[in-house]
Amino acid sequence: MSGGFDPLQPRELDRPTVVPLDVDLASGPAAEVLDDAKIFAAPLDTADLPRWRTQLAAWREGARRRHGEPSRYDDPASSWASRCFTVAQVWLWDELFFDFDAQRFTPARFLADARERFGGLDGVVLWHAYPVIGVDDRNQWDFYRVPGLERAAAELRAAGVAVFLDYNPWDTGTRRGADDATELAATVRRLGADGVFLDTLKKAEPQLIAALDDARPGIGLEGESKLATARIADHTLSWAQWFADSEVPGVLRAHWFERRHMQHHIRRWHRDHSGELRSAWLNGVGVMVWEVVFGAWVGWNDRDAATLRRMLPVQRTMHRWLVEGDWTPLAVVEGTVTGSEFALDGVTLTVLANSGDTDAVHRSAVRGPGRWVALHEPDARLSSDRPLVTVPARGIAALLRLDEGATVPAGLDDLLAELAVQPHRPDASFPHRRARRLTARVWAGPVWAGPVDDASRSTVIVPAGEHVLTVRFRARETGMYEGGPYVDEWKPLPPRLHDQRTLERVVDLAVPVRVATTEVTEADFARFVTAVGASAASAAPSPDRPATGVTFAEARAYAAWVGGRLPSEDEWQLAAAQPSFSRLAPEVWNWTESEHSDGRTRFVMLKGGSAHRSEGSDWYFDGGLQHPDVSAKYLLPGLGVDASPSIGFRVCWDGAA
Incomplete structure (x- = not known):
């Protein structure tokens, strides 16, 4: 600790923002404070939840009047971003991604490892220059001019994985070529990139956005940390990096404003990722998997990797519910178990997370005719009986309810088969690697x-x-x-x-x-x-x-x-x-x-x-x-x-x- 800063504790600006329950949030100073929030804090008293949800809805309606409707999300070319639930940062020379003996890229090996341990990737950030840039006069674009990289990027995209490039706006002290917008757009074209990660930037400027849109219609721009509400319209993704949550998990402001806006939770130096996984699960967003942080090993433990393997099949199969359904945040608050509901076409998805250190059991309070399935339970199948749902310690679970006459969601049988082989794993020990x-x-x-x-x-x-x-x-x-x-x-x-x-x-x-x-x-x-x-x-x-x-x-x-x-x-x-x-x-x-x-x-x-x-x-x-x-x-x-x-x-x- 130095200068009063405790590096093990969130800074004040990282903490969630309290939602006032007794003021008009459609406009005014209180609404503008919420415009700048990372996470809307959950109320301390569950009796305040209905009013809290009403206030969130009022803020969103007012914010859309102030900042406009984010029409970019209606463009089919941009729709891929809302499905990009898990993204990995990968150093080009990661020994899973590059074979030093054969001197060739091995994206298939990298993806196979990710499928086994995390349930697969939807995107990869090809991290190229930092932390070696600056050793000489080569600029960030020079470090993307690597033989075989175009083929590696093509292999990733052929496997259904979006390719993100890394843009370093701070690179101003190496050799100069064309302006950054021109150079980045050319690199996007050459490598066939789908998105750009804006290193150290929360947002891109209009000139850069225009150049990238011309290079790849529907390109996904992902800023680091908090994205201004006014810029959600032209950035379809953002990091939720260093977002401290409330004791009862709150609501991500950017995703609440636009459900199709994808956020990736990440605390890059943490050995325990259960907190960001819980928030991502309850908000219907994704996570960043980053095990090699610029050369330092910060690997995921078995418990958190297993949690991600249990999350992703549900998120991918029930994508429409997460972006189009009626979202009721904190529909469940039972001790250490919290849950959100997403209802669409007579089918309600309830996602549950347990912040406690012991397993918990949940049963829906909804009664009446219908069918149910506890997605993560052994031998899960549709039944007219309300099932008991086990929510493992520091883990997640999900429940599906179909109203009488509702159509079974497409892919449910495949989803149940996939989840049947993804049990929770309690081992949270850190997987050390020593050089x-x-x-x-x-x-x-x-x-x-x-x-x-x-x-x-x-x-x-x-x-x-x-x-x-x-x-x-x-x-x-x-x-x-x-x-x-x-x-x-x-x-x-x-x-x-x-x-x-x-x-x-x-x-x-x-x-x-x-x-x-x-x-x-x-x-x-x-x-x-x-x-x-x-x-x-x-x-x-x-x-x-x-x-x-x-x-x-x-x-x-x-x-x-x-x-x-x-x-x-x-x-x-x-x-x-x-x-x-x-x-x-x-x-x-x-x-x-x-x-x-x-x-x-x-x-x-x-x-x-x-x-x-x-x-x-x-x-x-x-x-x-x-x-x-x-x-x-x-x-x-x-x-x-x-x-x-x-x-x-x-x-x-x-x-x-």
């Missing part, structure tokens, strides 16, 4: 037999034995070596975010290590290119400039070619403390033999800093020259994207001589 250091592949190519006085053999010796190191780094969302840096926090704010951190490391070297005094030069690397054909050589290789534009794999290969390897980050830091250790100009980050993976994210520690610095945003990768004790976690891209004009390397050899 491990990977070993470089054995070099199978030729070994250089050059003269022993080659410049790359000028070394400093790091002695064997135990060394105590101080390592400094900037606290980013990537974390460092182990786990997510902001677990169970709401919105991490400076100085929690972007501040300087320090840790101590004890390193025990079994043998002395000789580390090259300078980086490998362009001329050095050109000899390697000639010998093994590893990459395209520089047109005029210099013996004084560091070799850059070299992938991590190529740097490893060169080191092996000269009979050495890349130094680990610790060896690099220890060598840098010696007077003869030097840097070539222009200074560049150095690759190290410190590649890690937690099975989903690969990263390499960089050392040294670079002469390049992208200015204008804290979201950029670290730039400028750095003290030798500074380490930077660099998420490893594939397909040559890791090659950078700001990254070079040096070689080391084991043994004293």
Whole structure:
């Protein structure tokens, strides 16, 4: 906690807004306050529920007069967004989405995992640039120019999954091309995208909307966090990020205003997602599944994943009820069980959620002729008897009631069959993943037999034995070596975010290590290119400039070619403390033999800093020259994207001589 801010508690602006019961909400200051709400808080007294619902209806009617009818939702090209219940954020180089050995995208593998664990995805955000953008002058559009990405996007869409691109409006300090609207529209066309996630933006400006509409009619624009009521008309989706709910779950303002507006609940750093799942279920909206938060693992537990698997079949099958039916929020309030009703064509869907730690049982108070089915009960089937519904602890359930003579909803038999194999799972333990250091592949190519006085053999010796190191780094969302840096926090704010951190490391070297005094030069690397054909050589290789534009794999290969390897980050830091250790100009980050993976994210520690610095945003990768004790976690891209004009390397050899 710093400066009075408790990161584990919602900020005041995250909290739900109380709905006044004794004022006119059709217009006036009280109505305008509700225009800005995230969630309309439920009343403390259940006796106030009828008046509360009346007030919500009055606000919506007045808001539509003030802000206009959101006619965009009537366009068939936009209708897909209201069915997009679950969206995943995916780093392009997530090891489920990209095979580093084969160097190809694997969207089918990613989708298969999502089907098994979450019940499938309706959309995917292809996260491309942050947190590596800024390491050099490449802009956000350059990071979407990746071989094979168009095919991967096409595979996602062929599987019925909408493709969202990520737009970073804060990217103003890299190379400039056309204006953002032109660049983004062109990228939408090239990748066939369905939607755009507006990173750090709540809404897009009209010029951007017009350009994107021209690129893809019906494109879905999804803002981050709270969307203004006036802009619901032209943004068919929005995040419900860091939305704190009332004790009895409340109503999402944007979705109440326009039922076809899709919101995705998300608390990105939380290990317990039962709260946002409960709110999404009772409001008839979706969730964001985000397990790799910019390189930090924040995986979903079995209980919450099972809850989502039980939600999605109902939401997809009963979509019409959720967007067209008569919605009665908090039609059920029984202890820890709350429920909403959606009635259409003589069929009432009741969705139930349990905020308690023990299972609860519900039976509808409605009597009279009709048929019922408790959708999540074993051997569920239509019956004239009112069934008992078990609502598991921190879980959900649903009940369907058909009035006498009502038509059975299409797909009910398939829905029951799907739910029959989706039991609630109580295990809420966190699925830890720990990064491990990977070993470089054995070099199978030729070994250089050059003269022993080659410049790359000028070394400093790091002695064997135990060394105590101080390592400094900037606290980013990537974390460092182990786990997510902001677990169970709401919105991490400076100085929690972007501040300087320090840790101590004890390193025990079994043998002395000789580390090259300078980086490998362009001329050095050109000899390697000639010998093994590893990459395209520089047109005029210099013996004084560091070799850059070299992938991590190529740097490893060169080191092996000269009979050495890349130094680990610790060896690099220890060598840098010696007077003869030097840097070539222009200074560049150095690759190290410190590649890690937690099975989903690969990263390499960089050392040294670079002469390049992208200015204008804290979201950029670290730039400028750095003290030798500074380490930077660099998420490893594939397909040559890791090659950078700001990254070079040096070689080391084991043994004293």
